Amino acid sequence: MRGFLLSIRGRAAAPLRAIVVAVAVLSTLIASGSAASAADDWTYELHPSGVTDCLIVSQSAPLTFTFTFDQNRQPYCFPDAADYYYDEYLFEFTRWGTDYWAAEPVWTSGPTHTVTFPGPGRYEVQVGAGNSTGRWWPAIAVYGQGYLTIGGTTTTTPPTVDAGPDRTVPGSRSATLAGTVTAATATAWTTVSGPGTATFSGGAPDATVTVSAPGTYTFRLTATGTGGTASDQVTVTFLDHxxxxxxxxxxxxxxxxxxxxxxxxxxxxxxxxxxxxxxxxxxxxxxxxxxxxxxxxxxxxxxxxxxxxxxxxxxxxxxxxxxxxxxxxxxxxxxxxxxxxxxxxxxxxxxxxxxxxxxxxxxxxxxxxxxxxxxxxxxxxxxxxxxxxxxxxxxxxxxxxxxxxxxxxxxxxxxxxxxxxxxxxxxxxxxxxxxxxxxxxxxxxxxxxxxxxxxxxxxxxxxxxxxxxxxxxxxxxxxxxxxxxxx
Structure with missing residues (x-):
C-alpha cells in the first residue's frame, strides 16, 4: 500500500480524505506465442487472507480490462455513516521486477476505469474510493486483495520487429537506424555481414551505427519479451564520397x-x-x-x-x-x-x-x-x-x-x-x-x-x-x- 498512500499524499494542499481501498494483484501472464482472444480466458479470485473484495473486473480485449469499485458488492464496501458518500476514485497499476512498468495514477469522478497493459506480467492494481469532504472514518477503512489470471498458461503476446527499409548512405560511414518493435522488454543490434566492423550506439531500434569501411552491411534487430523473441534484418550500403x-x-x-x-x-x-x-x-x-x-x-x-x-x-x-x-x-x-x-x-x-x-x-x-x-x-x-x-x-x-x-x-x-x-x-x-x-x-x-x-x-x-x-x-x-x- 506504500505507493498508493504516497500517491494520495502527493496531491498538493489536499485535506485528509476518507479512504476505502481495494487492492487487486494481476498474476503472471504466461507466454505461449499467441495473443488471448477469448473474452472469458481469465479468472479472478480473492486472496486467502483477504477480508473483502470491492472490485468488479471485466475483460474487453486480450490485455484490456475494466475495473469498477462497487460499494454494494459487500457490506464493508459501503460507507457506514448516513452523511458519507464516495465522489472520487484513484486507480494505480504497477508491474514490478526487471520488466518494471507503471502507469500514471488516475483520479476519476466515477468508479470505473479501463486500462490496456503493455504485455504479459504480474501487475499490482490499487483502487481507492474516497470522499472529498475531508472527513476520516477509520471504521470503513477496509482492505481486500485478489489475483487476476489472464489466459492461464496459453496467453502470450510475442514481440514484433521491423528493422527498417534497406537503403544507401552516401558520403558517410554513420547512419541512424530506423527499426520499430512492439511488446519487447529488450532490443539489440548485431552485424550479420559486411566488409568491416560496425559499432552501435546502443540497442535501441533507432540506434546509430558506424562502420570501419564502405560497402554493404546486413544488420539484425532482435527483440525479446515475455512472449518470446523475434528479429528482422536490414541491408545498408555505405558509400565514401x-x-x-x-x-x-x-x-x-x-x-x-x-x-x-x-x-x-x-x-x-x-x-x-x-x-x-x-x-x-x-x-x-x-x-x-x-x-x-x-x-x-x-x-x-x-x-x-x-x-x-x-x-x-x-x-x-x-x-x-x-x-x-x-x-x-x-x-x-x-x-x-x-x-x-x-x-x-x-x-x-x-x-x-x-x-x-x-x-x-x-x-x-x-x-x-x-x-x-x-x-x-x-x-x-x-x-x-x-x-x-x-x-x-x-x-x-x-x-x-x-x-x-x-x-x-x-x-x-x-x-x-x-x-x-x-x-x-x-x-x-x-x-x-x-x-x-x-x-x-x-x-x-x-x-x-x-x-x-x-x-x-x-x-x-x-x-x-x-x-x-x-x-x-x-x-x-x-x-x-x-x-x-x-x-
Whole structure:
C-alpha cells in the first residue's frame, strides 16, 4: 500500500480524505506465442487472507480490462455513516521486477476505469474510493486483495520487429537506424555481414551505427519479451564520397615578364610624346606624359603550400568526384577552375616622379584546360594552362592518375612541367585525408634576367614521374617537398 498512500499524499494542499481501498494483484501472464482472444480466458479470485473484495473486473480485449469499485458488492464496501458518500476514485497499476512498468495514477469522478497493459506480467492494481469532504472514518477503512489470471498458461503476446527499409548512405560511414518493435522488454543490434566492423550506439531500434569501411552491411534487430523473441534484418550500403584535386600554382609573388626582363625608358618622338611599345594597353598609357620609364611583371599565387589565402590561388585547379563502395566507383563528376594571368605595369613620369600602376588581365587560351575520367577503381586528371599574354610560351601541364584498393590509394604524377609547383589533395566524406606539395619551386628566382633564364629552362622541361602510396586509415598532415632551385 506504500505507493498508493504516497500517491494520495502527493496531491498538493489536499485535506485528509476518507479512504476505502481495494487492492487487486494481476498474476503472471504466461507466454505461449499467441495473443488471448477469448473474452472469458481469465479468472479472478480473492486472496486467502483477504477480508473483502470491492472490485468488479471485466475483460474487453486480450490485455484490456475494466475495473469498477462497487460499494454494494459487500457490506464493508459501503460507507457506514448516513452523511458519507464516495465522489472520487484513484486507480494505480504497477508491474514490478526487471520488466518494471507503471502507469500514471488516475483520479476519476466515477468508479470505473479501463486500462490496456503493455504485455504479459504480474501487475499490482490499487483502487481507492474516497470522499472529498475531508472527513476520516477509520471504521470503513477496509482492505481486500485478489489475483487476476489472464489466459492461464496459453496467453502470450510475442514481440514484433521491423528493422527498417534497406537503403544507401552516401558520403558517410554513420547512419541512424530506423527499426520499430512492439511488446519487447529488450532490443539489440548485431552485424550479420559486411566488409568491416560496425559499432552501435546502443540497442535501441533507432540506434546509430558506424562502420570501419564502405560497402554493404546486413544488420539484425532482435527483440525479446515475455512472449518470446523475434528479429528482422536490414541491408545498408555505405558509400565514401571522394574529391581528388590536382593543383598547379606559382609560389612566388611576382614573375618576370619575358618580354621585358628589365625596366626600360621610352624614347620621345618628334612630337614630344613617348613612343610606346606595342604590348602596353591603351588604357595603361597616361596622357600628357613625355619621358616615361616602364616596368612590367606577372603576378604569382604567393604560397608555398598547397592551399593559398584566397580562392583564386592557382594557375589551374582540376578535380574529380565519385562515390566508392569498396570495390568500384560510381556517380563520377569532374571540374576545373583555370585562373586568369595578370600582368602589372608600373609607369613612372621621369619629369615629375609620378607613378601610374596599371593591371592587364589575360585569358586562358588552352584548348582543353582539363580532361578527366573515372572508371572501375581508378581515375585520371590531366590539365594545362596557357595565357594569351605570353605567346608562344609553352603551357604548364600535369597529369594525376590514381587507383583505390581497400584503405590505400596509389597515385602517379606525370608530365608535370618543372615550373610552377604542383600538388594534390584527397578529401573523403568532407574531411581532408592527405595533401601534398609534390613539386616545389618556391626557392626559384623568378625576377629580372636571372628569373628569365630560370623560366626559359624550366617551362619546357618536365619532372620524372612520381609515385605516391597514401594510407587512408587516418588523416595525415600536409607534406611539402624540398625545393630545388636553379640560379
Amino acid at each position: 571522394y574529391r581528388i584535386e590536382l593543383k598547379s600554382w606559382i609560389p612566388q609573388q611576382t614573375v618576370v615578364d619575358p618580354y621585358h626582363p628589365v625596366a626600360y625608358n621610352l624614347p620621345v618622338g618628334r612630337d614630344g610624346r613617348p613612343v610606346w611599345t606595342t604590348d602596353v594597353p591603351a588604357y595603361c598609357k597616361p596622357q600628357g606624359w613625355r619621358r616615361v620609364r616602364v616596368e612590367s611583371s606577372f603576378r604569382g599565387d604567393g604560397h608555398t603550400q598547397f592551399q593559398g589565402a584566397t580562392a583564386d590561388d592557382a594557375r589551374i585547379l582540376s578535380w574529380v568526384e565519385f562515390d566508392w563502395d569498396g570495390r568500384a566507383t560510381s556517380s563520377p563528376r569532374t571540374g576545373s577552375k583555370p585562373s586568369r594571368s595578370i600582368r602589372d605595369w608600373r609607369l613612372t613620369n621621369l619629369d615629375t616622379g609620378q607613378v601610374f600602376p596599371c593591371e592587364e588581365p589575360g585569358r586562358e587560351v588552352a584548348a582543353q584546360p582539363t580532361t578527366a575520367s573515372v572508371s572501375g577503381n581508378g581515375f585520371t586528371i590531366r590539365h594545362q594552362h596557357a595565357t594569351n599574354l605570353v605567346v608562344p610560351a609553352p603551357p604548364l601541364t600535369a597529369i594525376l592518375g590514381g587507383t583505390l584498393s581497400g584503405n590505400t590509394m596509389t597515385l602517379n604524377l606525370t608530365d608535370a612541367t618543372m615550373f610552377p609547383s604542383h600538388g594534390y589533395r584527397i578529401v573523403r566524406n568532407g574531411q581532408t585525408q592527405a595533401v601534398r606539395t609534390a613539386f616545389n619551386v618556391s626557392c626559384v628566382n623568378t625576377r629580372g634576367p636571372v628569373g628569365f633564364v630560370n623560366l626559359l629552362v624550366l617551362l619546357p622541361a618536365v619532372h620524372a614521374p612520381a609515385r605516391y602510396t597514401v594510407d587512408l586509415t587516418r588523416p595525415s598532415a600536409e607534406q611539402v617537398a624540398a625545393c630545388r632551385g636553379l640560379l
